[in-house]
Every structure is written in C-alpha cells, then in structure tokens.
Amino acid sequence: MSHEGIRIVSAEQAARDAGQEAVKLPTEAVTPARIRVKKTEGTGMEIDWKDGHTSAWNFAWLRNACPCATCHDEREKSGRIPGEPKPKAQTLLMMYEAPPRPVEVTPVGKYALKFKWNDGHETGIYSWEYLRRVCRCDACLAKGSME
Numbered sequence: 001m002s003h004e005g006i007r008i009v010s011a012e013q014a015a016r017d018a019g020q021e022a023v024k025l026p027t028e029a030v031t032p033a034r035i036r037v038k039k040t041e042g043t044g045m046e047i048d049w050k051d052g053h054t055s056a057w058n059f060a061w062l063r064n065a066c067p068c069a070t071c072h073d074e075r076e077k078s079g080r081i082p083g084e085p086k087p088k089a090q091t092l093l094m095m096y097e098a099p100p101r102p103v104e105v106t107p108v109g110k111y112a113l114k115f116k117w118n119d120g121h122e123t124g125i126y127s128w129e130y131l132r133r134v135c136r137c138d139a140c141l142a143k144g145s146m147e
C-alpha cells in the first residue's frame with residue numbers, strides 16, 4: 001500500500017476543512033483529557049478535552065471526514081463537507097456494505113490518532129486540532145450554523 005495519501009492537517013487547513021476561520025484555538029481546547037473509542041460497540045468515539053468540552057462522533061461520520069489527501073481531494077471535487085456521506089449510486093444491484101468501523105486506532109505522537117477502517121483505508125490521521133474543529137456537539141453545531 002502506498003503512503004502518499006498520508007498527511008497531517010495543519011491548524012489552518014483543519015479550520016478551512018471545518019469551514020471556520022483560522023483563529024488559533026487555546027491549547028486546552030485541542031488537548032484531550034480522555035478518549036473513548038467504542039470499537040466493540042461499533043458506535044463512535046468520544047473525547048473529553050482539557051477545557052471541559054466533550055465531543056462525540058459516530059464512526060460513519062469520522063470515516064466520511066477522513067482528513068487524508070485522497071479523501072480531502074475527493075470531497076473538494078464533489079463539494080461534500082467533512083462527514084457528509086458519498087451519494088449512493090442508484091443501481092439495480094444494491095450492495096450491502098458493512099457500516100464503517102475502525103479495526104485499529106493508534107496514537108500518532110501526542111497530536112493525532114490514526115484510524116484503520118474496516119474497508120481497508122488507513123491513511124487518515126486525525127489531529128486533535130481537526131477533531132476539535134469538527135466537533136458535532138449541539139453548542140458547536142449551533143455556532144457553525146450562525147455563520
């Protein structure tokens with residue numbers, strides 16, 4: 001497997017991907033205090049941040065928000081925002097696909113998590129900065145929709 005797709009999203013890029021201004025987030029906001037990956041349940045991941053904020057994502061959302069170069073470019077081209085699923089082609093033969101779930105989640109240094117997904121994709125490195133920017137909690141979603 002080629003590793004060309006691997007990239008770490010910079011703070012500026014993370015902000016842009018999340019449709020936000022590149023205002024620097026406080027260190028406590030991008031430092032996880034506790035991470036729960038609900039791999040066995042297959043539901044999703046939760047992060048408690050040092051600033052007291054909690055973020056939660058389901059695995060399908062995280063898979064569709066993969067920050068690797070390949071997925072990023074593909075989203076740009078098709079105009080999808082991070083987390084938005086690919087439109088399903090209307091075909092006669094409907095294939096059942098297993099819902100996305102990670103087979104492996106490994107820390108990358110002190111700044112990111114690498115997900116290996118059940119579809120074999122493993123080039124996505126999710127930085128704390130990126131994850132905090134794409135927080136799906138009610139407060140953050142409300143903030144985003146005001147813009």
Ligand SMILES: [Zn+2]
Binds near residue numbers: 066069070121
């Ligand atoms: Zn990807």
Ligand SMILES: [Zn+2]
Binds near residue numbers: 055135
């Ligand atoms: Zn939030």
